[in-house]
Amino acid sequence: MSSKTGYMVNPARVHQLNSSSGKYGPVIYWMSRDQRVDDNWALLYAAQLAQEAGSPPVVAFVLADKYPGANARHYGFMLRGLAEVEKKLTEKGIPFRLLSGDPPGAIARLAHSISASAVVTDFDPLRTKKEWKKNLLKKTDIPLYEVDAHNIVPCRVASGKQEFGAYTLRPKIRKLLEGFMDEFPGLPLFGKRANVNTGAGQGKNAPGKPAACLEEPYEGSRLPGEIYIPAEDGSLMDWQKVIRKLLKQTDSSVKEVENIVPGEDAAMAAFSRFIQERFSLYGEQRNDPNAGAVSGMSAYLHFGHISAQRMALEILKSFPKNPSGDSFLEELIVRKELSDNFCHYNDHYDTFEGFPGWANKTLNTHRKDEREYLYDREQFELASTHDPLWNAAQAEMVKTGKMHGYMRMYWAKKILEWTPSPEEALATAIYLNDRYQLDGRDPNGYTGCAWSIGGVHDRAWGERPVFGKIRYMNDRGAARKFSTGDYIKKWLQQ
């Protein structure tokens, strides 16, 4: 507990999803979006509750084998990161359980098996996660707390509604930021591998009043659907076996990438390298894909291997009042939190209906405009359009699992220009983005596609064919910012 406030976690980060009151018994942290041990407010809150319950929190991750659009590239990266999570937790005496199957069912069964007193999970504005939490609430009345460990200013606190754009969210964040930029307390040590009851070997309910739960408790030592039961002697799981098993049953046509190492330690090392070697370039050259001036941290942020708050704390400490710092924090805090705001408050974040009214109107007016070029999804996927700059961006994404931010805008806008309808353009952009970007399936991605194709968070521009008043971009505009020839050579001749 931090002395000054009497609690480790600012209560404003915690949102209870039901109204049940606490019972006696172990606490579960259902880890999902923020897959890290350090600087994780959700884990810290579970630890805070667990200390009161007198035993370590049980950290459970449920492997949803059909996470929308995920393939070997994503699962490989994620699982290697989770192996490190298990190792770090074990060193803190905190048990880690990898479960599989339907996440709400798996968590409800685990909670029932160990008569948990509470379940803590992390905040996520996307539909899949909201569904999971809703279903969990139907299966058990155990107190369910959601902690925003992804945003510095919690999404629900920053604003209670969908914001028009960065210009309306920025002042709200600015006002609150100071109060949420607290240093992270250390995660309490729970002793060596405390033999906390984690459901293994528990045929019957553990002591304490079992919470009402519609799911049958786990019988016997293996938690049904559990991928792999950690040996009781505290040795770590055989992650190679888990990864092999999962990669066999998922789409392996999109290969794992070699250019980025997964996990918390690698994320921290990559951030330090960015700070030391490229940070000073960021302010001026972040829009030049040839300059290598950007952080490359998005996949780590997407899987929660690093905390945005940790990054912001380091930047403000090392570079107070610095132009690169200002523009980096604008992206890391305002732009990134604007994406969560959009997805949290707009259920149609990935469809034409999610666009602002003026954008629907202008795109409808130009629905029948002649498209100079038309491509289907496969032609886009194979980077076989007439435009070498667009093909180079597609090639960069397929090969490396990431595309430079400036090129993502150009890439998506050209899909609008070269497909028969805005709906098909959005669906194609999201499909390719989620299939090949390592940081795909992220609020930033849905918002980025909606900004490019549907003018979300943007204003109306001069009217033109197909785009209507949606902001237009072309290769001449790109060539004014950087050498498009170098970029094309780099990604099309490799």
Ligand code: FAD
């Ligand atoms: P840096 O410039 O180093 O920024 C640091 C961090 O700030 C990023 O990691 C990201 O978390 C945040 N950030 C930067 N730019 C933005 C932005 N425009 N919107 C929101 N947050 C931002 N980002 C994803 O994480 N996943 C996606 O799938 C994704 N798809 C996109 C699709 C389109 C069409 C567009 C226009 C943008 C998309 N973005 C996506 C946002 C942005 O392009 C990437 O976050 C950024 O390029 C990642 O590279 P970086 O980490 O080197 O960024």
Ligand code: FO1
């Ligand atoms: N979250 C989970 O809780 N379980 C999963 O099995 C899982 C798989 C997965 C695969 C690819 C991917 O990009 C994300 C995945 N996530 C999974 C969600 C992730 O943790 C993020 O929370 C969201 O994608 C971001 O909102």
